[in-house]
Amino acid sequence: MSTIGLSASLMMGARSLAAQRAAIEATGHNIANVNTPNYARQRVPFESDFAMKTDVGQQGLGVVANNLQQSRSLLLDAQIPTNISTLAYLEEKGNLLSQVEANLGQPLDRLNSVASSQSVNSSDGLSEALDGFFNAFQALSADPTSTVLRQQVILSAQGVARKLNSIDKNLVNTQNQIVSQISQEVTDINSSLSDIAKLNGQISMIEVGGEVRANDLRDGRQQMVEELSKHMDLNTQEQADGSLTVRLGSAAGALLVSGAYSGNTASAATVKLAVDGAAPTLDIKSWTGGEAEIAANLDAVAPQPSAGTLAARIEGVNTVIGGSTAGLIQDFDRIAASLAALVNAQHAVGFTLEGSPLYATTGNPTFFDDDAVDGNPLGVVTAANIQLNSVVANDIRKIAASDTAGEPSNRANAQRIAQLRDSTAGPFLGGMTISNYYLTSVTGLGVNLRVTNNQKTTQDLLNQQLVNQRDSVMGVSIDEEMTNMIRFQNAFEASARFIATIDEMMQLINSLKR
Numbered sequence: 049m050s051t052i053g054l055s056a057s058l059m060m061g062a063r064s065l066a067a068q069r070a071a072i073e074a075t076g077h078n079i080a081n082v083n084t085p086n087y088a089r090q091r092v093p094f095e096s097d098f099a100m101k102t103d104v105g106q107q108g109l110g111v112v113a114n115n116l117q118q119s120r121s122l123l124l125d126a127q128i129p130t131n132i133s134t135l136a137y138l139e140e141k142g143n144l145l146s147q148v149e150a151n152l153g154q155p156l157d158r159l160n161s162v163a164s165s166q167s168v169n170s171s172d173g174l175s176e177a178l179d180g181f182f183n184a185f186q187a188l189s190a191d192p193t194s195t196v197l198r199q200q201v202i203l204s205a206q207g208v209a210r211k212l213n214s215i216d217k218n219l220v221n222t223q224n225q226i227v228s229q230i231s232q233e234v235t236d237i238n239s240s241l242s243d244i245a246k247l248n249g250q251i252s253m254i255e256v257g258g259e260v261r262a263n264d265l266r267d268g269r270q271q272m273v274e275e276l277s278k279h280m281d282l283n284t285q286e287q288a289d290g291s292l293t294v295r296l297g298s299a300a301g302a303l304l305v306s307g308a309y310s311g312n313t314a315s316a317a318t319v320k321l322a323v324d325g326a327a328p329t330l331d332i333k334s335w336t337g338g339e340a341e342i343a344a345n346l347d348a349v350a351p352q353p354s355a356g357t358l359a360a361r362i363e364g365v366n367t368v369i370g371g372s373t374a375g376l377i378q379d380f381d382r383i384a385a386s387l388a389a390l391v392n393a394q395h396a397v398g399f400t401l402e403g404s405p406l407y408a409t410t411g412n413p414t415f416f417d418d419d420a421v422d423g424n425p426l427g428v429v430t431a432a433n434i435q436l437n438s439v440v441a442n443d444i445r446k447i448a449a450s451d452t453a454g455e456p457s458n459r460a461n462a463q464r465i466a467q468l469r470d471s472t473a474g475p476f477l478g479g480m481t482i483s484n485y486y487l488t489s490v491t492g493l494g495v496n497l498r499v500t501n502n503q504k505t506t507q508d509l510l511n512q513q514l515v516n517q518r519d520s521v522m523g524v525s526i527d528e529e530m531t532n533m534i535r536f537q538n539a540f541e542a543s544a545r546f547i548a549t550i551d552e553m554m555q556l557i558n559s560l561k562r
């Protein structure tokens with residue numbers, strides 16, 4: 049009777065030993081990497097070896113152990129970086145808005161529908177300083193000759209100016225810190241892109257011919273992509289050679305990594321990133337070539353990052369804080385300029401305690417001016433430079449509380465200045481009062497902060513769900529691995545026993561020849 053024979057059976061046992069050993073080794077590798085980020089568990093796929101036709105029918109020749117396989121979900125691997133970028137953007141945006149809140153000294157995220165002004169009022173905020181200023185003129189109207197009340201007007205006016213100065217300084221300092229962070233972040237991004245390109249080269253080299261897969265290197269590359277996604281939104285596409293093409297933002301975005309190249313002149317299409325411009329037009333541009341060539345090779349990047357910490361920081365610099373033409377700095381410049389224009393115009397038609405028009409005095413001093421022009425002509429007043437004119441600050445008699453010459457007890461002009469709190473004639477406020485314009489600005493910022501925090505909570509839950517789904521596919525379960533180890537160990541022992549049995553049979557046959 050023809051069968052596969054003892055020699056073939058012995059080889060079948062040897063292949064089984066090798067297969068079970070490989071499976072045990074893969075199990076050990078999984079257990080060792082149970083805490084390795086982004087590690088996808090591996091397994092050795094078994095297949096039945098081909099069969100031979102014998103007198104007893106088709107007899108199999110045992111098992112074949114194929115190349116190691118990863119348990120990965122390509123769909124989840126693509127979705128998670130996108131969601132990581134969104135979450136990182138919301139987290140960083142929330143942090144930056146909170147920093148701005150601290151600069152303003154206002155509780156931006158505690159807004160009530162009717163009591164909004166109460167939410168914005170703070171003993172350390174601009175709203176309180178403005179109220180104090182107008183209240184001081186209201187008090188002065190009750191006793192225009194009072195030196196104490198006149199001094200209170202001086203102090204409250206200086207308080208408003210200093211508060212505006214302080215807010216502008218804090219905003220600019222925060223803005224400069226963010227710009228510094230952006231510059232360092234771009235450097236880190238370029239370094240990460242280079243690392244991904246290097247891994248591309250290693251993976252392509254190992255996987256040439258398609259017979260094996262560089263599983264561990266792929267795990268490391270995926271981890272790098274996800275870390276990079278915290279900085280900005282990416283579009284990735286795996287190529288036939290196993291390399292990963294990385295673009296900024298979308299499939300039509302700037303090509304950052306192509307094969308083993310990143311920002312290298314060896315591949316003219318790939319670029320590095322650089323920071324260009326200043327608020328409120330700071331943006332990310334690309335360049336190629338050596339470091340010395342950056343300034344001469346900056347090119348526009350479209351689209352700009354729209355997610356990740358980089359996008360949040362650029363938005364914070366350009367849109368939230370802004371400059372003379374955008375953002376909070378523009379809003380506070382408008383408040384300062386409108387306050388100066390309204391108060392100066394009304395103060396100019398009044399009369400001082402001495403009975404003279406203020407503008408008839410030496411230097412024609414205004415009430416508020418900028419720190420570059422102390423007196424007339426009035427320069428460009430901003431939140432950064434507004435101050436109480438030194439002529440007024442140094443002589444309380446120069447406060448023009450009267451509207452009639454020679455009537456020091458006249459209070460009409462002080463009353464009119466106090467009533468400016470309700471004026472909608474501010475030249476830069478779009479028909480709003482100063483307080484309402486300020487309230488609109490900061491409550492809008494507060495709504496932004498609240499919405500951002502709510503979106504962040506939702507996005508965090510979504511990210512966690514995706515990560516949990518992927519962990520169920522690729523994560524290492526110690527219980528499962530221990531069970532597999534027992535299975536493979538028993539199979540290994542049985543294979544060894546099978547080999548021993550075949551060996552005994554061969555020895556018995558050999559002994560029959562003696």
